[in-house]
Amino acid sequence: MDKNLFTDASQRLEKALNYVSISDDAIEHLKYAKASLQVSIPVRMDDGSLKIFPGYRVRYDDTRGPTKGGVRYHPNVGLDEVTSLAFWMTFKCAVLNLPFGGAKGGITLNPKRLSKLELERLSRGYVNAIADFIGPNVDILAPDIYTNSMIMGWMMDQYSIIQRQITPAVVTGKPVTIGGSLGRNTATATGAFYVIENIMAKFDRLPRETTVAIQGFGNAGAELAELLAKFGYKVVAVSDSQGGIYAKQGLDIPSIRRCKQFIKGMQAVYCEGTVCSIMEHQVLTNAELLTLDVDLLIPAALENQITVENAHNIQARFIFEVANGPITSEADRILEEQGIYVFPDILVNAGGVTVSYFEWVQNRNGFYWTLSEVNQRLKEKMIEETENIWRISQEFGVSMRTAAYIHGLNRLGEAINTKGTRDYYVNG
Ligand SMILES: NC(=O)C1=CN([C@@H]2O[C@H](COP(=O)(O)OP(=O)(O)OC[C@H]3O[C@@H](n4cnc5c(N)ncnc54)[C@H](O)[C@@H]3O)[C@@H](O)[C@H]2O)C=CC1
Numbered sequence: 001m002d003k004n005l006f007t008d009a010s011q012r013l014e015k016a017l018n019y020v021s022i023s024d025d026a027i028e029h030l031k032y033a034k035a036s037l038q039v040s041i042p043v044r045m046d047d048g049s050l051k052i053f054p055g056y057r058v059r060y061d062d063t064r065g066p067t068k069g070g071v072r073y074h075p076n077v078g079l080d081e082v083t084s085l086a087f088w089m090t091f092k093c094a095v096l097n098l099p100f101g102g103a104k105g106g107i108t109l110n111p112k113r114l115s116k117l118e119l120e121r122l123s124r125g126y127v128n129a130i131a132d133f134i135g136p137n138v139d140i141l142a143p144d145i146y147t148n149s150m151i152m153g154w155m156m157d158q159y160s161i162i163q164r165q166i167t168p169a170v171v172t173g174k175p176v177t178i179g180g181s182l183g184r185n186t187a188t189a190t191g192a193f194y195v196i197e198n199i200m201a202k203f204d205r206l207p208r209e210t211t212v213a214i215q216g217f218g219n220a221g222a223e224l225a226e227l228l229a230k231f232g233y234k235v236v237a238v239s240d241s242q243g244g245i246y247a248k249q250g251l252d253i254p255s256i257r258r259c260k261q262f263i264k265g266m267q268a269v270y271c272e273g274t275v276c277s278i279m280e281h282q283v284l285t286n287a288e289l290l291t292l293d294v295d296l297l298i299p300a301a302l303e304n305q306i307t308v309e310n311a312h313n314i315q316a317r318f319i320f321e322v323a324n325g326p327i328t329s330e331a332d333r334i335l336e337e338q339g340i341y342v343f344p345d346i347l348v349n350a351g352g353v354t355v356s357y358f359e360w361v362q363n364r365n366g367f368y369w370t371l372s373e374v375n376q377r378l379k380e381k382m383i384e385e386t387e388n389i390w391r392i393s394q395e396f397g398v399s400m401r402t403a404a405y406i407h408g409l410n411r412l413g414e415a416i417n418t419k420g421t422r423d424y425y426v427n428g
């Protein structure tokens with residue numbers, strides 16, 4: 001039986017603690033979220049009724065800078081999930097050496113059931129409810145599951161209305177027309193692609209010999225599928241919340257993306273296959289996709305997808321975690337015993353927050369970069385930290401996940417110790 005998400009997430013630290021020399025104070029500090037806010041968001045629905053939605057924002061640790069992290073709209077959102085995601089953000093920002101701590105937020109709902117106007121009222125209501133908890137030097141929002149640049153634009157606008165001044169740096173992932181960064185929309189996938197390319201080169205693997213299955217076909221998964229296919233990888237399976245499709249010879253990802261824009265869901269893409277000119281493929285469930293015999297498995301949807309229940313059936317040689325927390329710690333142990341290489345979320349999906357950092361810098365400077373500048377800086381950061389983690393993994397003979405936590409812990413521990421005890425006495 002896998003444990004609750006936060007207990008499971010925080011246990012990832014334990015192995016890493018054997019390889020770092022950080023103070024007991026720092027370890028104690030990292031066990032708890034700094035602050036958690038739970039709010040009730042009133043929304044006037046289109047039919048005139050009033051509905052209240054539960055919302056959350058957790059600021060896990062701000063030792064290295066203002067806290068940073070996305071906002072998720074999903075029926076499973078709760079305090080345990082948001083706290084775990086904020087914990088991972090803390091380590092992710094440290095691993096990438098960004099001057100940020102970690103946070104996360106969310107609202108419990110099925111956003112597919114709301115109209116666009118209801119979604120806007122909900123998003124503005126969320127910002128009203130958490131306005132005192134966030135700010136460009138305090139805590140900065142961004143997109144996550146079922147939130148996007150349009151929603152980030154509303155949130156930034158609402159915060160600016162409350163503050164009576166335009167405050168673009170309080171939210172990243174905004175539309176480019178109102179202060180968003182070029183390349184943020186594709187950043188999570190592009191960052192993951194740089195990591196994959198770097199690791200595949202170490203194993204002398206050529207794209208055309210490499211088959212890929214991707215679970216989740218949203219901002220992260222669909223962009224990555226397209227990039228991998230463009231660079232010659234054979235993307236044989238993709239899925240979304242409705243199910244997936246598989247083709248041994250490789251899928252035509254641009255066609256699937258075009259179809260998904262007007263026919264919702266993978267099963268529908270399959271059913272309308274001739275319309276979309278997607279030939280010779282089979283329908284798959286998400287569970288079947290995870291156990292395909294492929295070289296690369298890329299979970300890019302929700303957490304807890306690979307657990308003790310299915311870990312023994314995983315056949316992929318490499319797993320790149322684009323989703324946050326898709327593998328439980330028990331499942332991790334089983335995969336390691338099976339000789340499967342797992343590349344962790346706090347490295348692989350860090351391209352998103354890295355370009356969010358670039359967006360925050362651009363907003364504060366009022367000077368905007370070209371797409372090639374953004375991608376060049378992203379590439380440098382992703383490769384530098386992949387190499388650092390690879391070196392730690394080789395040096396200590398540990399998994400890439402443990403190596404990533406060692407790397408993050410070293411940076412966090414040093415920062416916590418540098419600040420001494422002031423946090424605990426001066427308005428901490
Ligand atoms: N958007 C970003 O910048 C970043 C996202 N991530 C992580 O990547 C993952 C995906 O996020 P996004 O692509 O942004 O979200 P999204 O909302 O754009 O897409 C989510 C995708 O997952 C699919 N999905 C939902 N439930 C599913 C299920 N039960 N089985 C299979 N697929 C399912 C949806 O149909 C959709 O295709 C999440 O874990 C998120 O935290 C991590 C870093 C940054």
Ligand SMILES: O=C(O)CCC(=O)C(=O)O
Pocket residue numbers: 068069070071089092140141142143144172173324349350352353354356
């Ligand atoms: O872009 C950001 O600030 C955070 C993105 C995010 O939520 C994540 O990396 O999980």
